[in-house]
Amino acid sequence: MGALTRAVRNVSRRKIRTFLVIIALSFSMAIMISIPAGIMANQKAAQSIIENYNNTITSMQEEINKTSTLIEISASSRRGMFSGTPSGMPFPGFEQEETFINATVVDEISTIEGVKDIVPFLEVSSEETTEETMSTPRGSFTISRPVYTITGVCLKSTFIDEYSILPTNVIDGRNLTEGDSGIIIISLNLSDYYSVYVGDKLKVYSETFKVVGIYNSTARTVHMNITDVQRITENMGNVSRLDVYVEDISYVDGIAEVIEAAYPEFYVTTYEDRLANLERTQEMYETTLENAESTVSQTQAVAFQEILVAIVATSLIVLFMMLYTVRERTKEIGVLKAIGFSNWNVMSQFILEGILLSVIAGGVGALMGTIGAPVISSLLLPSVNPFSTHQSGFPTQNINFGTALSQSVTVTPDPQTLLLAFSVFLLLGALGSLYPAWRAARTSPMEALRYE
């Protein structure tokens, strides 16, 4: 019959009180575990934004460098804005009327001295639309948008080989080649959306096309021969974009000026415009990063306060519980001292009970924290959300944060955090019961025996 057995009996004999105290303490423990886990998740989120930033800027830079001799001509202003976008998927919520360039313009531009090649594209939206609910800081709204985008490509082998006009990351089947007609390649996202695979058929507008390849892309897109697109959309002789390649970079400005003068209704984009666009993107990224870093530091400040509150709450709960216990068991203390228990024996008895409560509550809290960390941290901490910059007017469509974040922000307490929190919790249990135990130890046995 040792002090521990007595502590267990004492803790267990008042079941409801012990249960309530353990629940209260468990919440403190769960908070102590969840908050550091939340902070780490936020730091990882910020890290993933930085990595995404670096990757996107690098790929855009490479793209711009590769296309230094390219002049883009589009019928819509947005085409220019979106140059370099990996997906080409229209940003949701931006409705536009599709305008086209007549194919005769190709012949006219090709006569300009210094022009090497002109690659036409026809991009149209699918007939089918889907409704999506958008959540923004200002509320939710439903928008209707095309399910996918169709890109018609001029399938000449010289264009395919020299200008990378087709997706390069085909993961199943084959890519389009010169002369292909009546067949399509689709993005992985679209394949998943319709459950359509290589060898299957997909109805595009009024015609059915055989899928010969699937390329890796998070956007929902279809690539096919430009003449097929013109036929099914009844846009014979129309294109939506012209990529004009010139002989040398030194010709770019001059030729761009000539085209702008001849076709003021079109939007002409050159290497310099794309560089400017890159700079805007960089600025936007930097603002996003600043916001993320600011959120992380805010999170840390809030977390510090919340952990402090949890620590104080834990100590106070143990303190008051043990003070009440000491008062309630005054006579028992008198008896123990009368039969020869030293002050230390009495004190250690109550400290042991405080620690025992902490051990039980710590275990329960660790379990609660491990399971409920995502919920608890989301309730108590602001999260790093780069899309919050959207409300300040920055176009975020060029930056694919979403996937990176959803993969990286998993709030799971690591073993070190659990061990540290548990140790702190035990220490708080011991500290919280120190004063009540000291009071118990210095109780006069004679007075304690008289206590009723």
Added chain:
Amino acid sequence: MSNVVLETENLEKVYAIGRRKINAISDLNLRVNKGDFVAIMGPSGSGKTTLLNLLGCLDRPTNGKVILDDVDITRVPEKALWKFRKYKIGFIFQTFNLLPYLSAIENVELPMEGTKKSKSERRKRTHELLEIVGLSARKEHKPPRLSAGEQQRVAIARALANNPSILLADEPTGNLDVKTTFEIVRLLSKLSLTQGTTIVMVTHDSNVASRAGRMLFLSDGKLLDREKKGMHLLKGDLTCPHCHKPIQSDHTFCPRCGKKLE
């Protein structure tokens, strides 16, 4: 080593209530020899419990000495008094004061915690004590499931756990009916006679007191001059404290070993 277990010299305890001072114990001199069974009688407020608290190291006297086994315990620091309470003194209370969440056996074993006795020795001693008080069959029961008399028996066994020099009993029969009172007093008498246990018992019941070897009277904190010899033993329990052979109540010397009977 002298035969005196407990002795007080000019013992005084004064309580101050505001400016008023109350002499709870005044100039009290008492000597208790080894094996004595002393009953201290007196009306309520006469200082009986105060005296017992002073003798049992639960309270400090204002003046005077309490010498227990040749040590003046009034000079022992407060922090070291637990050793005297643990090894030299056994307490029996009117309200038994058993720990309700421990079984009879665990209550008896409690004072042995922290002593040099091994676990098996402690358990063996506990069984012996429960055998002595006649509760072997009820050893696993917790106090709420024991009768008042059984609880007091457990309390007596607990008081004897560390083989103390003296048992201090504060109104041990105060909460018991007549039949149980008789049983408890007979048990104490038996312990005094057969085990040689020194007992100081405070009571206001003259019938109970008369069973002790000596009766002292306390009034207003002072021992009165008159002292009576009690019956010391109850009929049917009479044995010699020296050779443990049966004796008669009117014997002054043991017919078997020839030693003087107190």
